[in-house]
Amino acid sequence: MYEMTKGANVVLGGLSDGDVESVVVSLGWVSPTGEGDADVSVLLLDENGKVRGDTDFYFYNNPCAPDGSVQLLGKTPVGEGSEDRIGFDLKALPGDVATILVAASRYGSARFDELEDLRLTLSDASGEPLLTYEVGDAGGVSALIFGELYRRGEEWKFRAVGQGYEAGFAALASDHGVDIEDDAETVDDAGSAGLEAFEEPVGAESVVERVPEPRPADEPAPPVESATGAVPSPRTPDAVPAPRRTRPRTAKKKVTLPKALKKSLAENDAWRGARLFPVSALKSDRDREMRATSVLLAVMAQVPEFGRRLTAGFGAPAGRMETFTEVSLPHGDTPRRPDGVIRVERAGKLWTALVETKTNGNPLKTEQVQAYADIAARRGYEAVITLSNDVALEGSPLVEVKIDRRRKNKVSLWHLSWAEVAHQAQMLIRHEGVVNPAHAWLLEELLHYLLHENSGCHGFQNMGPAWVPVRSGIQDETLCQGDPRALETVESWERLVRQVSLGLGGELGLKVLPVQRARRDADAVARRSRMADQLCQDGRLRAELRIEGVAGVLGVTADLRTTKIRTSIDIPAPEQGYPLSWAKRIVRELAEAPADLHIETLVEGETGGPRGTLERLRPEPGDMLPRSGVKITGFRLSLFKSMGGQRGNTEAGFIRSIDEAVHRFNAGVLAHLDRLVGKKAA
Secondary structure, three states: OEEEOOOOEEEHHHOOOOOOOEEEEEEEEEOOOOOOOOEEEEEEEOOOOOEOOHHHEEEOOEOEOOOOOEEEEEEEEEOOEEEEEEEEEHHHOOOOOOEEEEEEEOOOOOOHHHOEEEEEEEEOOOOOEEEEEEOOOOOOOOEEEEEEEEEEOOEEEEEEEEEEEOOOHHHHHHHOOOOEEEEOOOOOOHHHOHHHHHOOOOOOOOOOOOOOOOOOOOOOOOOOOOOOOOOOOOOOOOOOOOOOEEEEOOOOOOOEOOOOOOOOOOOOOOOOOOOOOOOOOOOOHHHHHHHHHHHHHHHHHHOHHHHHHHHHHHOOOOOEEEEEEOOOEOOOOOOEOOOEEEEEEEOOEEEEEEEEEOOOOOOOOHHHHHHHHHHHHHHOOOEEEEEEOOOOEOOEOOOOOOOOOOOOOOOEEEEEEHHHHHHHHHHHHHHHOEOOHHHHHHHHHHHHHHHOOOOOOOOOOOOOOOHHHHHHHHHOOOOOOOOHHHHHHHHHHHHHHHHHHHHHHHHHOOOEEEOOOOOOOOOHHHHHHHHHHHHHHHOEEEEEEEEOOOOOOEEEEEEOOOOEEEEEEEEEOOOOOOHHHHHHHHHHHOOOOOOOOEEEEEEOOOOOOOEEEHHHHOOOHHHHOOOOOOOEEEEEEEEEEEOOOEOOOOOOEHHHHHHHHHHHHHHHOHHHOOOOOOOOOO
8 A cells, every 4th residue: 555645646547457437535533532523525626726616515415426426425433433435436527627625624623633643545446445645743723635636637646735724614615616605693613512502691590492493514503592582791701702604505406305194095004005115925034135135226226326325435436227136157067146236337337246145134154255256356346245234343354255366356345234224225315315206215115124123134133142151251250351252242242333323323314423432553353352351340331422413422331230221421511600500401401301311410520429310300400519519520411221131133132222222312312402412403
C-alpha cells in the first residue's frame, strides 16, 4: 500500500492492475473520549475549482448522485472506532468534472485537533487498499480537506491535501462556489448544551412547553422562551452570542414515501392481506435459503436505489443490474450452483459477483465459499458475496478463504448480514424515500418478509456454544482469565451490539454506531482479548452506542452475575442556574417515562450522589440533590431489565432481552428527552 505525505500526488492506474474506475475512499479518526465525530462531504469541481451548482455538494442530507458516481456509504465500525466510506464511480462522472474534493467538518466549537489518527484510505474495486494518507497535525480547525481526486488527460490522480479551515465548513464551501444560506434563528449548539437548553430565568417557576419546528440536522436547537415569551439573557456579563450557523442550499429531491394504509375492506380482523412474498409455505432451511435469495435479488434488480445501496460498497459500478438464481458453473468433475449471481453493466463492461446465502442461523461453509472464490478467479468475476444471519467483525472473518494473488484478476470477498439488508430497506422507505411508488411498495414487501420469524432472515440469533458455559462459570466463579470461551462470548456480544445498532438506526432514521474507547493503534483482536479478561473479572458485558444528534452515549451493560440488563445515559449538568431548577426540569421532561426509571445524581470527587426511582422523585425532585452541597456534574438515567436465560430467539432469550431493553429505553426515555440531551431534528 502506497503511503502518501501532504502535497504528494500519484496516478491511480499505477497502483493497481485491477479496476480503478470504481474506488472507495475511507476517512477515519480516533476520539480519546469515544464521543468525537465529524461529517464527511464531497464537492465536484469544474476546471475553475468551483461547483457547477449546489447539487454538486454531497453530504448526509444529499448522499447519492443520481448517476451513481458519488455515494456516501455511511459509517462502518472498525477496531479503533469507525470509518466513513464514500464510493466513487469515476467512469460515470460527467466530463466537465475536473476535481473531487473529499472533506469533513465538525460541529460548533469542536476541532480536529481533539481527534487522533486522522487518516484517508483509498481502495480499488476489489477492496484492496491502494494508498493511505495520515494527516499530521490538523490544528484547531473545524473543517478539513483530506484529499482530492483529479483528472490529468485520461487518467485519474490523487493528491494528499490536508488543508484546514479555521472558519469552518461555511468557508470551505464558499471558497468552492457552494451557495451558503445564513440561518439567523439559531443561537447555541444543542449538541453540547446538555441541560442548558432548558435553563429557566432566575426566579422563574415554569416555562411554556413548545413543539419545535423541524430543522436541518446540522442546526442546533433554538433558545427556549420563558413564560413571558422572552429569550433568557446570558447570565455572565461577558457572554457573547454564538455565531450564526450556516448551511448550504441544496436542491430538494422529490421522493415518494409509502402512503398510509386506507381503512381495510376485510370483514373482520382475522383476514390477512395478500403478500407478494408469502412465508407460510417455508418448511425447510433449503426452502428458506432459495426463497430469501430470490426475493432479495429480484428486489435489488427492480429497485435501483436499493440495489445500488447494497453493491456500491463492494466496488460495483452504477449501471444496469440483472440478478440470477441457481446458476450452474463448471468446477472440476462436479458443477457448482451458487445461490445467486449479480451482474452490473456500464459502458459495455460487466461487474459480476457470486452470492452464497444462509438463513435461520446456519453457518457459512468454508469449502463452498472457497470453491466460489476459485470459480470467480478463473472466470474473471470481481467478487463473492456471502449473506447470513451472522455479523462479520474486523479481524475475525466468518470463513477463511485463500485468494490466489498471483492471478491477474482479483476476487474480493464481502459479507452482508440480513440485519444490514433490512436496515438499508428501512432507511430508504421509512426515512429517505424512493422516487417510484411501486418501488416503495416492493421494499415494504421485502422488509415484511425479512422481519417475519418464518423467513429465517431476522438476524444474528445465537450467542454460540460458549455462551452457557461462560455464563455458568461467571455465576459460580469458576471462569478464569485466558479461557478461550470468554473471547468467543465477547465476539458474539460485539456482533449482537452491531446488530442492535442497525435495528435502532433503522427505526430512528439516524446513524447509530458502537463506541470503541480503544487506544491509538489498538488491534481489534487485542481489544477483544482485554474485554474477555474484564468479563472474567467482573462478569459484565459492556457496550456504548452513539446515536447521531444525541449528546451522550447510550450505555448497555449485561451483568451475568445478577442477570440484569442496564441501559443508561449520562446528562451533563449545565454551568448556569440552580440545581433545584435542574431537578424540577428533569422530572417535568420525564413525565411520560417509566415509573421504574432510576435517576442518579453524579457529583464531583465522590463515587455517587443521591439516587431513586422516578416514581419516588416525582413529588420531591429536591431529593435528587446532595445534602453536602458538593458540585453536581450530571445525572444518570437508567432502566433495568431481567436477562433471558436461553440462547435462541424465544421471548426469554438473551439476544431478544438486549434488543427489547435498548428499544424500551429509546421509546420510554430518549424519546421524551429531545431537548434535554440535545437531540437534533432529522
